[in-house]
Amino acid sequence: MKILAISSAEKECSIALIEDKSPVCEELWATKQTHSKRIMDMVARIMDKVGVSVNELDGFIAAKGPGSFTGLRIGISTVKGLAYASGKPCAGISSLDGIAWQFSFSSLPVCVMMDAQRGEVYQATYNFRDGKLLKKSPERVLKPIEVLESLNENTLFAGSGAVAYQEIIKREFEKSAFNQAAKFAPLFLNKIRASALAEVLFQNPSILNDKNDSLVPEYLRKSDAEINKSSID
Numbered sequence: 755m756k757i758l759a760i761s762s763a764e765k766e767c768s769i770a771l772i773e774d775k776s777p778v779c780e781e782l783w784a785t786k787q788t789h790s791k792r793i794m795d796m797v798a799r800i801m802d803k804v805g806v807s808v809n810e811l812d813g814f815i816a817a818k819g820p821g822s823f824t825g826l827r828i829g830i831s832t833v834k835g836l837a838y839a840s841g842k843p844c845a846g847i848s849s850l851d852g853i854a855w856q857f858s859f860s861s862l863p864v865c866v867m868m869d870a871q872r873g874e875v876y877q878a879t880y881n882f883r884d885g886k887l888l889k890k891s892p893e894r895v896l897k898p899i900e901v902l903e904s905l906n907e908n909t910l911f912a913g914s915g916a917v918a919y920q921e922i923i924k925r926e927f928e929k930s931a932f933n934q935a936a937k938f939a940p941l942f943l944n945k946i947r948a949s950a951l952a953e954v955l956f957q958n959p960s961i962l963n964d965k966n967d968s969l970v971p972e973y974l975r976k977s978d979a980e981i982n983k984s985s986i987d
Contacts, residue, residue, distance in 0.1 A: 766783065782947070820975075830971055853947075869917075876974055
């Protein structure tokens with residue numbers, strides 16, 4: 755099975771072509787250039803390097819959120835367009851999963867925190883054993899302090915939110931009554947990897963859906979425009 759995976763949920767844009775569960779080619783860019791200006795060039799470059807056409811792929815997946823409202827729409831629109839043009843199925847995978855699955859052999863709970871701006875994070879906690887997901891908490895948008903209140907054991911923190919609020923996490927864990935330790939992922943593992951999104955798909959291939967209209971962004975909270983409109987109304 756050949757899958758093209760795309761994440762544009764944060765400032766980084768990650769694209770990977772996966773064949774039979776193994777990455778064949780992957781690119782990740784974190785520059786000031788907008789996703790809309792580079793994403794199709796990245797797709798074309800990967801397809802050219804691997805030497806396959808879009809019609810030879812078996813499906814497409816995109817990070818469906820949470821994340822940047824504009825970034826998510828660009829990635830999802832790209833995947834839906836490719837799926838429609840080729841007649842192949844597509845699916846959405848949680849952006850948080852694209853970080854968490856890089857730690858599927860962690861013996862510690864994995865707390866993924868994406869920076870949601872406004873002093874908040876998108877968050878979920880994962881428990882793995884030997885590369886298998888045992889449990890995942892509901893995805894939420896919270897203040898970092900509120901996330902930490904729900905943790906009472908040694909925990910591995912990962913994601914852009916863990917980087918942004920590392921000092922707060924360290925401080926709160928040090929004064930915790932549970933005497934737990936906070937561990938942090940190395941910087942290069944805090945990104946949403948398209949190849950990790952594909953791993954989620956291979957764990958459950960049935961999520962590929964021929965009806966690409968079912969692939970929609972999952973934001974977890976209202977956009978600024980919606981919040982401003984509500985305050986006016």
